[in-house]
Amino acid sequence: MNVVVKNSIRFFIFVMIQSLVFNQIELGFGIHMMVHPLFIMLLPFETGIFTLMTLAFVMGLIIDIFSNTYGLHASSLLLMAYMRPVIFKFYGPREGYDPLKEPSLFDMGSRWFLFVFGYLLLIHHFWYFLVEIFRFDQFLLIIQKTVFSVIISFLLCIVLQTFLIKKSKSK
Amino acid sequence: MRNLIAFFRRFRVFLFFAVLQIFSLSLYIRYLSFPKNQYLTTASVVVGKFLEVENDVTKHFNLSKNNIALQKENVELRKKLPQSLYKIGRTLVKIEDTLYKQQYEYIPASVINSSVSRRNNYFTINAGYKQGIKRDMGVFSDKGVVGIIHNVSEHYSVVKTVLTKDINIDVMIEPIGLFGFLKWDGKNAKKGSITGISNDIRIKKWSKVITKGGSGIFPKGMPVGKVCDTEPIEGEPLWDVVVLFSEDYRSLQQVYVIKNLLIDEQKALEGQIPPDEEDEDLQ
Numbered sequence: 219m220n221v222v223v224k225n226s227i228r229f230f231i232f233v234m235i236q237s238l239v240f241n242q243i244e245l246g247f248g249i250h251m252m253v254h255p256l257f258i259m260l261l262p263f264e265t266g267i268f269t270l271m272t273l274a275f276v277m278g279l280i281i282d283i284f285s286n287t288y289g290l291h292a293s294s295l296l297l298m299a300y301m302r303p304v305i306f307k308f309y310g311p312r313e314g315y316d317p318l319k320e321p322s323l324f325d326m327g328s329r330w331f332l333f334v335f336g337y338l339l340l341i342h343h344f345w346y347f348l349v350e351i352f353r354f355d356q357f358l359l360i361i362q363k364t365v366f367s368v369i370i371s372f373l374l375c376i377v378l379q380t381f382l383i384k385k386s387k388s389k
Numbered sequence: 390m391r392n393l394i395a396f397f398r399r400f401r402v403f404l405f406f407a408v409l410q411i412f413s414l415s416l417y418i419r420y421l422s423f424p425k426n427q428y429l430t431t432a433s434v435v436v437g438k439f440l441e442v443e444n445d446v447t448k449h450f451n452l453s454k455n456n457i458a459l460q461k462e463n464v465e466l467r468k469k470l471p472q473s474l475y476k477i478g479r480t481l482v483k484i485e486d487t488l489y490k491q492q493y494e495y496i497p498a499s500v501i502n503s504s505v506s507r508r509n510n511y512f513t514i515n516a517g518y519k520q521g522i523k524r525d526m527g528v529f530s531d532k533g534v535v536g537i538i539h540n541v542s543e544h545y546s547v548v549k550t551v552l553t554k555d556i557n558i559d560v561m562i563e564p565i566g567l568f569g570f571l572k573w574d575g576k577n578a579k580k581g582s583i584t585g586i587s588n589d590i591r592i593k594k595w596s597k598v599i600t601k602g603g604s605g606i607f608p609k610g611m612p613v614g615k616v617c618d619t620e621p622i623e624g625e626p627l628w629d630v631v632v633l634f635s636e637d638y639r640s641l642q643q644v645y646v647i648k649n650l651l652i653d654e655q656k657a658l659e660g661q662i663p664p665d666e667e668d669e670d671l672q
Binding site: 237238241242244245246248249250267268271275278279283284285286287288289290292293296297300349350351356359 | 402405409410412413414415416417419420421431433436439440447502504505506507508509511547576639
């Protein structure tokens with residue numbers, strides 16, 4: 219399937235899943251499940267930084283409209299897209315990434331995925347709760363919400379990948 | 390000039406990032422204080438439609454519980470019907486009531502989108518200015534106060550609930566009649582707090598908290614919750630009064646919007662106060 223078509227379908231699915239399903243479920247303990255960062259993570263390796271940031275911004279704005287947060291999701295997703303090439307470079311193999319592979323759990327292995335996506339998700343969630351609460355006397359609350367939400371979101375993203383993503387044929 | 394171009398070229402990624410980031414953050418901060426339009430919120434028609442379809446599916450999960458709540462309210466109202474009253478005076482005269490004038494009207498609506506775990510929680514309801522809803526009207530349910538209308542479109546509106554940072558509904562503690570403002574600290578959706586109550590007065594646990602009705606948004610005496618704890622604030626002669634809300638906002642579905650028919654009169658009269666004196670007044 220064409221890369222553009224595939225990712226457009228994914229964009230739509232992730233926006234709908236996040237705004238109509240996961241935004242509505244509330245587990246307590248300050249957990250806020252966010253799975254849409256997985257879309258930015260799964261874009262192909264050779265995607266340019268400008269495309270990444272534009273897509274993140276647009277996706278964030280759409281989810282903002284659905285959840286009455288007016289630019290909060292856009293801001294945090296944008297930061298994550300900005301950090302993606304930096305962290306990819308840090309954990310990348312010396313000869314560069316194989317362009318035929320996808321940055322998913324199945325193509326790159328669980329250790330790589332745990333570190334790269336874990337860091338990106340941590341940055342995204344921390345920025346989100348920092349801007350949302352924005353009070354330094356409640357810093358512990360920010361940390362608590364970030365840690366709990368990152369763990370739950372990460373597990374959800376692994377489950378979602380097994381449904382949505384197939385292993386690339388060339389391995 | 391060449392240096393400038395070289396500068397832009399070198400930092401173009403960061404500049405692009407910074408511009409978008411500043412745009413989204415300013416959008417966020419501006420919307421929190423005053424919403425200018427409804428296109429970027431759940432009050433817009435397209436998003437409202439989506440959420441209504443979603444709500445059509447999920448509303449049945451709480452159906453039996455809601456039916457019982459509505460039935461209870463019906464019983465209360467039925468008690469007040471003329472059929473259920475025993476007539477004492479035998480001469481039947483229809484009286485045009487001039488002692489009482491209708492001040493509040495209620496518009497029913499149902500919640501189609503809600504959240505309780507964020508720092509600022511907004512509900513979307515399926516009634517808009519076509520049903521006569523305007524900004525700054527009060528919203529309540531059969532158990533207690535819900536919030537204030539924040540943003541209105543043709544068929545939908547967004548409610549700023551009591552679970553937000555600066556809701557500031559004026560409330561009073563029932564038997565003693567102390568006034569204060571309702572706040573929420575963002576941690577627990579069951580508990581809020583009242584500020585501005587001086588700590589030389591003892592407050593009994595489980596005394597009722599009701600609306601004061603001073604700003605004309607809510608009628609006087611609408612339930613808010615009960616006092617469940619009082620803690621002294623360090624360095625200030627004030628109590629931090631913790632309130633247990635009487636409404637469970639996590640499973641709220643049916644609400645009413647309050648239309649105050651005399652609000653324009655009150656606003657016009659209060660508008661005549663010079664601005665520096667208005668600050669000292671409690672709303």
